Amino acid sequence: MKFVALLLVLAFSAPAFSAPPTTPATAPSNTVSAMRKIELVGDPVKQFSAYVKHIASDLGMQILGEPTADGGMNLLSFTQDGNYITLAVNVQHNQIENSDENRAKPAAAEFLDGIIARVQQEMQQDFDDRRGRQLNMRADEAARIRQQQDEASRKLDEYRSTLRKETGRLDVTPANLREALSKLQDENQQLELDLRGKEARASAIAIAISELTKEAAAKTNSDDVLTELQQVVEAREKQLDLMKKNVAAGLNTPVELQQVAAQTAEARAKVAERKRDALAAAGGETLTALNRELRMLSIDRAEQEARFKLVSDQLARIARVADTIDKYEQALEVYPKLVDRAQEADTGMREIEARVSQSIRPELKVTYSRNWTEAEMSKADANARSTTQK
Numbered sequence: 001m002k003f004v005a006l007l008l009v010l011a012f013s014a015p016a017f018s019a020p021p022t023t024p025a026t027a028p029s030n031t032v033s034a035m036r037k038i039e040l041v042g043d044p045v046k047q048f049s050a051y052v053k054h055i056a057s058d059l060g061m062q063i064l065g066e067p068t069a070d071g072g073m074n075l076l077s078f079t080q081d082g083n084y085i086t087l088a089v090n091v092q093h094n095q096i097e098n099s100d101e102n103r104a105k106p107a108a109a110e111f112l113d114g115i116i117a118r119v120q121q122e123m124q125q126d127f128d129d130r131r132g133r134q135l136n137m138r139a140d141e142a143a144r145i146r147q148q149q150d151e152a153s154r155k156l157d158e159y160r161s162t163l164r165k166e167t168g169r170l171d172v173t174p175a176n177l178r179e180a181l182s183k184l185q186d187e188n189q190q191l192e193l194d195l196r197g198k199e200a201r202a203s204a205i206a207i208a209i210s211e212l213t214k215e216a217a218a219k220t221n222s223d224d225v226l227t228e229l230q231q232v233v234e235a236r237e238k239q240l241d242l243m244k245k246n247v248a249a250g251l252n253t254p255v256e257l258q259q260v261a262a263q264t265a266e267a268r269a270k271v272a273e274r275k276r277d278a279l280a281a282a283g284g285e286t287l288t289a290l291n292r293e294l295r296m297l298s299i300d301r302a303e304q305e306a307r308f309k310l311v312s313d314q315l316a317r318i319a320r321v322a323d324t325i326d327k328y329e330q331a332l333e334v335y336p337k338l339v340d341r342a343q344e345a346d347t348g349m350r351e352i353e354a355r356v357s358q359s360i361r362p363e364l365k366v367t368y369s370r371n372w373t374e375a376e377m378s379k380a381d382a383n384a385r386s387t388t389q390k
Helices: 002-013 048-064 071-075 092-097 108-167 174-221 224-249 254-281 284-320 322-358 374-389
Strands: 031-041 076-081 084-090 363-373
Touching: 031 108, 031 374, 048 076, 048 108, 084 108, 108 284, 108 322, 108 363, 174 284, 174 322, 224 254, 284 322, 363 374
Parallel strands: none
Antiparallel strands: 031 084, 031 363, 076 084
C-alpha cells in the first residue's frame, strides 16, 4: 500500500507522458517504477485480470528477469473500475532485497508496456476467434439444414416420379391416390359380384336349354303325324332317285322328274313345319328366348371381364406402392418444417453477421503514462519521509 500511495503522489505531482513503444529496447530503460492508466474501448471483455495475470507471469522472467514462481505478478499492482484500469510496477525493493544475480532488471516501463501490448493482442485475437466461431457455427448450421432441405426435396421428386410411373397417374398426391384406391376397391368388388352373378345365370340358362332341348326331342320322336310325314318324305326320295334313273334311261321325261322333285320338297317342308309346331308345343319359344338371353349374357360377360381386369390392374398398381405413398406423405409433412428451419437459419445468420459487423474490437487506450528512475524514486521517498516527520 505504501508503494501504491507513493506512486499516486508522484503521479499527481508529475506531468503525464505518452506511452513508450511497446517493443522494449535492447538495454533496460533504467526505470524502477512505472504507472499506466488505461481505458478499455470497444466490446466488453470478461476476466480482464486473467489476461494480465498470465501475461505478467510470462513477461516477468523475459523482461525483468524475475526468478520467482509468479514472475512479475508479485511486483505488479492492478486495479480495475469498470472499463478503467490502473497498472503499476516497482522493482526497487526487489533490487534492494536480492543479490545482484537475483535482482529484477530496471525495466519497469518495458514491463508495463509489454503487458499492455500483449493483453491487447490476445484480447483482439480472442475477439476475432470468437466472432469467427459464431459465424462458422451459424454458417455450418445453415448449411446442414439447407442440405437436409435439398435431400428432402430430392426424395419428394423421387417419390413423385416413382408413383407416377407405377400408377400411370399425373396427380399422385397421397389424398388423391387413397381416394382413387378406395373407389377402385369398391368398383372392383361390384364388378366381381356382377360377373359372378352373370356366370351363375349363364350356367343355369345353359342347363335349362339342355333340359328343354331333350324334352322337345322326346316329344317330337313320339309324334305319330310327324312319323307318317317322314315316311312320306322317304317314299318321295326313293321315287325321286328312281325317276332320275328312268330319265337317264329315257323311260321318263324331265318334266315328270321335276314334278316328283317338287312333291319331295313339299313333303320335306311339311316335316319341317310339323317339327316346328311340335317343338313349339314342347316349349320351343321358351328355348328360343333362353338362347337369345344366353348370347346376350356372353356379350355382357366379355365386356365386364375386360372392365374387371382393367380395374384390378389399376388397383394392383396403386396397392403395390402403398408404402411409397406413406413415405411420400411423411416427406410432404416434414418438408415445410425444413423450409421454415432453413429460413430461420438464414435469418439467424444475417443477425449474427449484423451483430459482428456492429461489434467493436477491444482496444486498450493509455490515458496516463509515467515512469520513474531509481534516483527519482529515492528523492520522492525522501520527500515523503520528510513530510511525515513534520
